[in-house]
Amino acid sequence: MIRILxxxxxxxxxxxxxxxxxxxxxxxxxxIASNGMDAVRKxxxxxxxxxxxxxxxxxxxxxxATREIMCTQACPVVIVSQYWDQDNKQKVFxxxxxxxxxxVNKPAGPGHPEYETSLSHLFKxxxxxxxxxxxxxxxSKPDPEKVPAxxxxxxGVSCPPACRPDCPVSKRNGKLVVIGASxxxxxxxxxxxxxxxxxxxxxxxxxxxxxxxxxxxxxxxLGTATGHHILIAEQxxxxxxxxxxxxxxxxxxxxxxxxxxxxxxxxxxxSLRPAVSYLFRTAxxxxxxxxxxxxxxxxxxxxxxELKILKDTGAATVIQNQESCVxxxxxxxxxxxxxARHALPPEEISEFLSLAISESRPMKDPA
Numbered sequence: 515m516i517r518i519l520x521x522x523x524x525x526x527x528x529x530x531x532x533x534x535x536x537x538x539x540x541x542x543x544x545x546i547a548s549n550g551m552d553a554v555r556k557x558x559x560x561x562x563x564x565x566x567x568x569x570x571x572x573x574x575x576x577x578x579a580t581r582e583i584m585c586t587q588a589c590p591v592v593i594v595s596q597y598w599d600q601d602n603k604q605k606v607f608x609x610x611x612x613x614x615x616x617x618v619n620k621p622a623g624p625g626h627p628e629y630e631t632s633l634s635h636l637f638k639x640x641x642x643x644x645x646x647x648x649x650x651x652x653x654s655k656p657d658p659e660k661v662p663a664x665x666x667x668x669x670g671v672s673c674p675p676a677c678r679p680d681c682p683v684s685k686r687n688g689k690l691v692v693i694g695a696s697x698x699x700x701x702x703x704x705x706x707x708x709x710x711x712x713x714x715x716x717x718x719x720x721x722x723x724x725x726x727x728x729x730x731x732x733x734x735x736l737g738t739a740t741g742h743h744i745l746i747a748e749q750x751x752x753x754x755x756x757x758x759x760x761x762x763x764x765x766x767x768x769x770x771x772x773x774x775x776x777x778x779x780x781x782x783x784x785s786l787r788p789a790v791s792y793l794f795r796t797a798x799x800x801x802x803x804x805x806x807x808x809x810x811x812x813x814x815x816x817x818x819x820e821l822k823i824l825k826d827t828g829a830a831t832v833i834q835n836q837e838s839c840v841x842x843x844x845x846x847x848x849x850x851x852x853x854a855r856h857a858l859p860p861e862e863i864s865e866f867l868s869l870a871i872s873e874s875r876p877m878k879d880p881a
Contacts, residue, residue, distance in 0.1 A: 516644045517544045519562040521553040521579070522594070523571040527620065531566065531594075531636075534621070538637055550579030558587045563644045566594045566636075568620075569602045569609060577605045577612060584613035588650040590643040593617040594636070603731030611701050613651060615840055616643050618725050635725070642697075642813055646841060689804035690753065690769075691716050691867065692797045692824075694790025696723040696812025698840025700732055702860050703810070707740040709864030713756030714742065715871050716806075719775075719797075721761045721790045723812065729763055751775040761788035768796030783816070790817030790844070794824055803828030806870055808863060809854070811839040815847040822853035830870065832856045832863060 520531050520543055532543045545560045547553040551574040557565060565583065569576040580591050591614040595602050606617055618639050621632040695703060699722050724732060729746060736758075737744040747759040747767050752774055761767035765777040766788050776796070783789035790809070794817050797805045807824040809817050811834050825831040833845035833854040848854050858866060 516541045516640060517560070517563045518542065518640065519545045519547065519553065519556055519560060519565045519589075521547045521550070521565060521571075521576070522568040523548050524568075527568070530621065530624075534633055535637075535640075541637070541640065550574030550576055550582075553579045554582045554586070557583050557589055561587065562589060564640050565589055565591045566640070567591050567609070567614065569593060569595045569605045575605065577609045580609045580614050581612040584648070584651045586650070588613070588648045590615055590646050590648055592639055592643050594620050596620045603728075604735060606728065607700055607732060607735040611704070613648070615646055615648070616697060617728055619727060646697075689716065690797060690801050691718040691806045691808065691870075692793050693718065693720045693808045693810065694722075694794065694812070694817040694821075694844065695720070695810035696814065696816065696841075696844060698811035699723070700736070702834065702838075704736055704739050705860035706864050706867070707736060707742050707744075707758065709861060710740075710742070710867055712741045712743075714758075714867070715755045716867075717753030717755055718758040719747070719753060719761075719767065719769075719793060720758060721767060721788045721793050721817075723786060723788075723816070726763050729760060733760055747775050747777065749775065749777045761793065764788075766792040768792050769800045770796075771800055773800065784814060786816055791820045793817075794820035798823045798827050798829065801829075805829040806867065807831045808833075809845050809848050810834045811841055812844040813841045814843050817844055818847035818851055818853060821848045822851045825853050825855065830855060832858055832866060834863070835859050 518535055518541060520528055522528050528546045532546060535541050535543050544562055545556045547556050549571045567576045567580060576593065583589060583591060593606055593609050593614050595606050595617065610617065616639050618636050619632055621636055622628045733744050733746055742758050743756055744758045746762050753759060762777065764787055766780055768776045770776050783791045794807055805824055807821050807829055809821050821831050831854050833848050835857040836842045838859040839845060
């Protein structure tokens with residue numbers, strides 16, 4: 515049974531979510547809170563399996579409550595917010611940086627055409643996040659350069675070696691960087707990007723699984739935090755050095771034979787659109803061994819097999835290492851397929867990418 519603490523300043527929302535969650539098999543609401551301070555107290559007392567956290571609340575908002583909970587009674591926190599509320603967007607991603615592990619749209623009201631769909635997505639996220647084992651953070655000022663403290667660990671897994679300064683990247687200078695991420699990805703992307711020189715002299719294409727409507731806020735947050743030129747990709751764009759392109763909501767992003775960005779509503783892959791698999795596969799086909807492919811934290815297996823395809827072309831391939839992942843799902847599946855040349859924490863992925871553009875060091879495949 516998944517024990518849930520519902521936190522929202524709206525009595526209507528609290529009642530609605532409690533009613534719907536209690537109806538779900540294997541779920542029960544063990545408590546409700548109307549503000550962040552109340553949430554901190556009840557998290558310590560009730561020890562729930564998952565907390566659904568609103569952001570904009572009186573007395574103590576969801577951001578501060580998440581920080582406090584992660585320092586005292588660590589628990590998977592799912593941010594439940596309205597994507598169209600501009601005031602919330604910055605705090606949503608700061609809450610992820612503080613330790614929350616997912617963000618979902620606040621369910622539409624009964625009678626809304628998206629009501630059942632939004633509820634289904636909420637239930638799915640709660641079930642998945644209840645399986646993530648989080649650890650208590652040290653009480654200190656947030657340091658975005660540190661790896662996330664929210665970690666799912668699996669025993670008995672040995673990853674490929676980390677990249678050493680004398681362990682170069684690829685046979686040729688890279689032409690394109692492609693990155694896939696899911697649960698825990700926004701914070702890791704920030705850690706990677708803020709350590710890269712700006713502008714970075716290779717185009718970077720990213721597929722990040724995120725709830726519909728939050729992508730614009732993510733792009734704005736990352737751009738402000740890292741100083742890079744980050745934008746949502748459009749059909750026919752030519753990837754340019756110094757720019758980081760994110761796949762838009764509900765569109766696969768790939769490359770055509772001329773190197774232009776292709777956006778597609780082709781069927782979902784791994785039940786996802788955009789899918790990392792689509793990006794990696796088209797990069798392998800049209801850019802080949804001049805690609806640098808990186809698969810970050812996330813549930814499932816999206817992109818794992820396609821990272822192996824990239825590796826087989828001679829591309830440089832990297833997975834995020836187990837210890838720094840929120841969920842060692844996608845990178846773990848890639849590891850099982852021997853798809854990665856290296857497994858690195860976020861800060862060393864930045865160093866790896868910096869090495870890829872170094873003109874002073876010849877780049878050869880590791881022996």
